[in-house]
Amino acid sequence: MPELPEVETVRRGLAAKILGQRFVAVEQRRADLRYPLPDDLPNRLVGRTVEAIDRRAKYLLLRLDDGMVLMIHLGMSGRMLLADGRQDPGPHDHLIFMTDDGTSVTFNDVRRFGMVDLVSSNALAAYPALASLGPEPLGDDFTPTVLSASLNGKRTPIKAALLDQRVVAGLGNIYVCEALFDAGISPRRLAKTVVGARAERLVPAIKSVLDRAIAVGGSSLRDYVQASGELGYFQHEWAVYGREGQPCKGCDCDWEANGGVQRLVQSNRSTFYCPRRQR
DNA sequence: CTTTCGTCCTGACTGC
DNA sequence: TGCAGTCAGGACGAAA
Numbered sequence: 621m622p623e624l625p626e627v628e629t630v631r632r633g634l635a636a637k638i639l640g641q642r643f644v645a646v647e648q649r650r651a652d653l654r655y656p657l658p659d660d661l662p663n664r665l666v667g668r669t670v671e672a673i674d675r676r677a678k679y680l681l682l683r684l685d686d687g688m689v690l691m692i693h694l695g696m697s698g699r700m701l702l703a704d705g706r707q708d709p710g711p712h713d714h715l716i717f718m719t720d721d722g723t724s725v726t727f728n729d730v731r732r733f734g735m736v737d738l739v740s741s742n743a744l745a746a747y748p749a750l751a752s753l754g755p756e757p758l759g760d761d762f763t764p765t766v767l768s769a770s771l772n773g774k775r776t777p778i779k780a781a782l783l784d785q786r787v788v789a790g791l792g793n794i795y796v797c798e799a800l801f802d803a804g805i806s807p808r809r810l811a812k813t814v815v816g817a818r819a820e821r822l823v824p825a826i827k828s829v830l831d832r833a834i835a836v837g838g839s840s841l842r843d844y845v846q847a848s849g850e851l852g853y854f855q856h857e858w859a860v861y862g863r864e865g866q867p868c869k870g871c872d873c874d875w876e877a878n879g880g881v882q883r884l885v886q887s888n889r890s891t892f893y894c895p896r897r898q899r
Numbered sequence: 900c901t902t903t904c905g906t907c908c909t910g911a912c913t914g915c
Numbered sequence: 916t917g918c919a920g921t922c923a924g925g926a927c928g929a930a931a
Binding site: 623654678694696697733734735748749783792793889890 | 923927
């Protein structure tokens with residue numbers, strides 16, 4: 621499930637391989653992703669050179685030499701696969717890009733929650749999905765003051781508020797759980813009470829959890845590419861996520877006496893937390 | 900306005 | 916063995 625660190629790792633891996641490359645062939649194998657692919661997408665991409673690859677929240681933005689931007693969102697099961705030379709398409713390979721040095725880039729998405737769109741760069745800021753996004757969590761403009769201001773008065777649990785992309789852009793279920801653990805804040809706490817000192821703890825916790833995950837992604841893979849050619853996914857040991865009944869990693873509480881990591885459901889999503897550490 | 904909830908999709912897993 | 920049911924999750928639109 622790609623969140624910001626995975627998308628950032630995909631971005632770096634893609635940049636290392638196809639920056640400055642030209643698309644010489646684009647094969648579209650199915651068009652019904654989360655939204656229908658733009659009309660005539662392959663023909664609009666062939667011949668274009670990739671001039672830059674940026675990321676906004678969980679969106680990959682491939683800037684092309686004709687002023688268009690290829691936007692890619694991986695949804696929850698989207699993957700980018702790199703290979704040398706033309707590959708036989710496999711199941712759920714929806715788009716295959718060939719570049720002029722013979723690299724193939726395959727967008728594969730089992731559940732088809734991903735999206736791909738082609739947008740003029742000067743219309744990007746007004747693109748609805750991007751226009752409503754909050755600050756980048758790793759950016760200098762994401763500060764305790766800014767977070768406090770957007771949480772002020774909010775009656776939802778802090779867990780739900782942090783999943784709201786308007787509050788902070790790019791966090792998903794896993795890193796919200798991990799950041800709240802790191803900051804020692806209960807996921808049930810109302811967002812409006814996470815201001816001042818608690819926001820002073822939470823903001824660095826979010827940045828730290830994301831930074832560490834990106835570092836693992838970069839260091840555990842050679843050029844961010846696995847042997848299989850898959851970009852951006854990496855083994856990561858969570859402190860609490862997915863660890864119901866097990867010890868919370870790096871926590872000094874008496875987990876055995878208290879039953880270990882607890883799981884609860886908020887907004888129909890699993891939350892994992894340590895009730896001793898997180899208040 | 901704010902907040903919650905259902906929906907999309909398919910593979911992995913559980914339980915009978 | 917087989918099959919039905921549940922779960923996972925990001926983003927959005929509808930409902931409350």
